[in-house]
Amino acid sequence: MNFEPRVADDAIRRMRATLAGLPCGVIVLGAAGDVLDASARALDMLQMTLPVGADFAEALSERFEMTEVLRPSDLARGVDLRVDETTLWLQASAAAGAAGSVVAVSDVTAFAHAVDERAMSLRFLLHDLRSPLxxxxxxxxxxxxxxxxxxxxxxxxxxxxxxxYVLSLGEQFIFTSVAEHLHARDFKRFDLRATVRQIISQLEVTALYCGVALQLWLSDSSPVWVSGMRNFVARAIQNVIDNAVRVSPRGEAVTVSLRHAGGFVEVLVDDRAGGLPGLAEGARLTSFDKLGRKTATGFGLGLKLAVQIVELHGGSLYAELNGAGGTLFVLCLPCLNPGAAKSAPASLVDADRALHASRRP
Incomplete structure (x- = not known):
């Protein structure tokens, strides 16, 4: 008795059961592009029938009313098709140990929507950039x-x-694009104290040009470890300091310091720029959206971006009057070794007093 046909049938059934369990559809083609087999999922996704022996490229071109019949090279590169509200991606690869090929049919609707949204965001960005440029x-x-x-x-x-303003718009777009896809594994430990020192050195030229003394108050050189995207955190701190420097009158000072607060570390930025518009004594300002809309040059956009960055890192940013004719900005971030950030002056007034005391003979 010959059991070979039954064995072959069992193998085919097992193969089809395996294909039916895949998240994508599969179509097996012969060397001439003729259909040898197609999974039920592939036929359901394409909403078409594919008889054995049919020319796959011709059948596909007819089903989707294409002006030209697809070439093997087109399928090898990949083709996207729309079926109702679904976007499908078809890509062929050589079949192992055979002269034909295997076409994978995947549902990429979510990815296509993300691409469309990104393209829309780019169009909005280009529109916003046109006026200042x-x-x-x-x-x-x-x-x-x-x-x-x-x-x-x-x-x-x-x-x-x-x-x-143009740079701020670009930074906002980059941050939003990256933040959408951030995961915990993307966060790395870095020394906030060293980061602040580097930021101060980068802004010294700006401060000199504005005629503002940029002072850094650090009690010691012990590392202060935080977890996150170092470049983003540095940009948030830099935006706050840069805003404080640029709005300060010539001859005044901006003081930057670190302070420990429970399980957090605070970056304090003190200025004498007259205080933010609408900021009352004893109140805290946590939203800078209105500042960003006050002028065509985007005053406050840097602060708005800074808020988004620190909140992404589990922190906060607020501003309050400092009693010295200016504003105290506080960037608060979770600290991995909170004891390392020793107490710093609470305000510019205290910093000045400590600085003068240290100079006395």
Whole structure:
């Protein structure tokens, strides 16, 4: 008695059962592109029938009303198709040990939606960038043709503000794009104290240009470990310090220090810039959205981005009047070794007193 056909039938049934359990559909093609087999999932996803022996490329082109029949190279690169509200991705690869190929049919609807949303975000970003970039272009042309009119329009200071606004929009887009896909494994331990020192050194030129003394108050050199995206945290701190420096009157000071607060470490930024608009004595400001909408140059966008970054890291950012004619900004972040961040001056006034005391003979 010959059992070979029964054995072959069992193998085919097992293979089809395996294919039916896959998250994607599978179509097996011969060397000439003819259909040898197709899983039920593939047929259901494509919403079509594929008889054995049918030319797959022709059947697919007819089903989706394509102007040209797909070539083998098209399937090898991958083809996206729409079935109602579903986006499918078809890609062929050589079949192991055979002259034909295997076409995988995958549902990539979620990915396609994400791409569409990203494209929409880019279009909005380009729209928002057009106005400041056009203004910068107009100002540079005005400088060449009428220097006096250029100065009346704000000159290089206006160009600088517009450029900072453009950079802020770009930073916001990058942060939003990355934050959507962040996981705990992306967070790394880094020394906040060393990061703050590096930020201060990078902003010294800006402070010198603005005529503002940038002071760093650190009680010792022990590392202060926090967990997160170092570049993002550094950008948040830099934005706050940069804003404080640029709005401070010439001859004044901005003081930066660290302070331990329970299981958190606080980065304190003190200025004498007159206080944020709308900030009352004894109150705390935690949202800077309204500041970002006050002017076309985007004052407050950097603070808004800083809030989003510290909140992503389980922290917070707030501002309050410091009693010295300015604002105290406090960036609070979870600390891995909270005892390392020793107490720092609570305000610019205390920092000045401590600084003068240290200079006394």
């Amino acid at each position: 056009n203004s910068i272009s107009a100002l540079t042309q005005l400088d060449a043709s009428d220097p006096e009119a250029f100065e009346r329009c704000g000159g290089m200071q206006q160009i600088t503000q517009l450029a900072r």
